[in-house]
Each structure stands twice: as structure tokens, then as C-alpha cells.
Amino acid sequence: MPETASRPSSSANSRPCDQISLPSAALRLKPATASSALPHRVDSRIGVGLAGGFYPAPHRYELYLAQSCPPSLRIAITLGLLGLRDSVATTLVADAARTPDAFASLRRAYEATEHHFDGPLTAPALCDRWSGRIVSNHTPAILRDLAGLLSGHTTTCPSTLCPPPLAADIEALRELLDRAVTPSAPASELVAALELLDCRLSSHAYVLGESLTAADVDVWTALTGLGRSRALGSRPRLLDYKRRLGGHPAFRHGSDLVPLIAAG
Numbered sequence: 001m002p003e004t005a006s007r008p009s010s011s012a013n014s015r016p017c018d019q020i021s022l023p024s025a026a027l028r029l030k031p032a033t034a035s036s037a038l039p040h041r042v043d044s045r046i047g048v049g050l051a052g053g054f055y056p057a058p059h060r061y062e063l064y065l066a067q068s069c070p071p072s073l074r075i076a077i078t079l080g081l082l083g084l085r086d087s088v089a090t091t092l093v094a095d096a097a098r099t100p101d102a103f104a105s106l107r108r109a110y111e112a113t114e115h116h117f118d119g120p121l122t123a124p125a126l127c128d129r130w131s132g133r134i135v136s137n138h139t140p141a142i143l144r145d146l147a148g149l150l151s152g153h154t155t156t157c158p159s160t161l162c163p164p165p166l167a168a169d170i171e172a173l174r175e176l177l178d179r180a181v182t183p184s185a186p187a188s189e190l191v192a193a194l195e196l197l198d199c200r201l202s203s204h205a206y207v208l209g210e211s212l213t214a215a216d217v218d219v220w221t222a223l224t225g226l227g228r229s230r231a232l233g234s235r236p237r238l239l240d241y242k243r244r245l246g247g248h249p250a251f252r253h254g255s256d257l258v259p260l261i262a263a264g
Contacts, residue, residue: 077255082146
């Protein structure tokens with residue numbers, strides 16, 4: 001597979017997800033009643049538990065990303081911002097009918113991770129191409145690993161996307177976005193969250209200051225997922241911020257790789 005191979009497919013009938021579970025019934029090896037499904041979370045880490053072999057190396061890892069999936073879009077944008085598009089492969093997965101090769105490849109990775117695997121295929125997922133195993137399907141852990149050892153950053157030389165003094169703020173904002181800035185969020189919570197973001201941008205170029213961080217990736221993805229929300233349309237500052245970041249090459253490429261189907 002080429003280093004940055006992407007297998008695009010139609011985004012019709014996709015749905016936004018927290019982590020999208022892809023049906024595997026068409027390719028099951030055992031009946032569903034005899035399932036030995038992998039737990040929902042596979043949470044190994046790059047550079048943690050070196051006996052397991054997951055240490056950083058160029059071209060060793062592959063990301064399976066799900067179409068119309070906000071966490072997958074976050075990851076796709078982060079790859080570009082960190083300069084990892086040439087060293088971490090990406091594969092877009094829809095379902096067995098629309099992306100059969102990608103679907104089968106992801107299934108093999110889960111089967112290599114757990115013997116007789118018979119559960120749903122979950123993406124985003126970071127895969128070790130050397131062993132064929134899933135390293136993690138937990139989006140926050142994948143994002144931390146991308147901004148860490150996979151991009152050459154350590155605790156003594158942290159990524160500017162995740163500066164240690166802002167780590168708690170980035171995490172708190174991510175939790176707020178996942179709860180309140182979604183098409184299904186209660187109107188009162190959405191309005192309050194957008195008001196907070198608008199206030200932050202009244203005095204800063206970015207949501208946590210004058211430098212672009214992982215928080216901006218999260219905010220831009222959440223705003224994009226809202227589509228033509230009236231609440232967003234009444235805030236020109238947020239619309240300008242969304243347009244400004246949307247013109248950045250990493251955001252444009254991420255959106256091309258993992259297009260969202262926005263509500264509204």
C-alpha cells in the first residue's frame with residue numbers, strides 16, 4: 001500500500017459518530033451467538049509498554065478513518081498539522097459494499113488483535129502494519145500519540161498543538177464540544193457553548209490564545225458538523241473563524257479525506 005494511501009468512497013447515507021461501529025455481519029467467521037467480541041476500547045499506546053513492540057517508526061502505522069465521522073476528521077486534520085501525512089498511512093472505511101478492500105483490511109487487523117474476533121469493526125483505529133494488530137481505537141489516545149512520539153515530540157520537547165500549560169483547557173473544551181456543540185445538543189446548551197466560544201474569539205485569534213492548538217481542531221470540527229445552524233449564523237465572529245481555519249491546507253486536506261455530512 002502507498003505510504004499515504006486513501007481509499008475514498010461515497011459519503012451517501014453516512015452518519016456522524018462519536019466512534020462509528022461498522023457492521024461486520026457480511027464477513028463474520030462465526031455466528032453472532034458465539035461472539036467473542038473485542039472490548040469496545042483497544043487502548044495500547046505508542047512508546048508505552050515497549051515489550052509489546054509499539055515504538056515509533058516512520059511508515060509503521062496506518063490509520064483507519066470512518067467517513068462522516070467527527071473524530072476521524074479531527075485525526076485527519078491533526079496529521080496535516082503535524083506533518084505526518086507522508087509517514088502515517090490513511091485508509092477511509094465505509095462498509096463492506098462501498099469499500100470492500102478497506103473493510104476487509106480493517107477486519108483482518110481486529111482478527112490479528114484478538115483470536116476469533118467476531119465483533120463490530122470500530123474506527124478511527126490506529127494499526128501497526130508490522131504486526132497487523134490494532135494499537136488503539138480510542139480517539140483521545142490516538143491524538144496524543146500523533147502529537148507525541150509519532151511526530152518526534154517528547155515531554156521535554158512538546159508539540160505546539162498540545163502545549164502542557166494548556167492540556168487541561170484542551171481537554172475541558174473537548175468535553176464541552178462533545179456534549180453541547182452537536183446537532184443533537186439541547187438548544188440552550190448549544191447557545192451557551194457558542195456564546196463562550198464567541199467570547200474567547202473576541203480577544204484572541206484562536207480559542208485558547210494567539211496560537212493554533214488542538215483545541216482549534218476540535219472547535220472547527222464541531223462547528224463544521226453543525227452545518228447551517230441558525231445559532232452559528234447569528235455569530236459572524238465564529239463564521240469568520242470557521243472560514244479562516246477552513247482555508248488552512250491541513251484543514252482543507254482533512255475535509256477532503258474525511259468529509260462530514262453536516263446537519264441542517
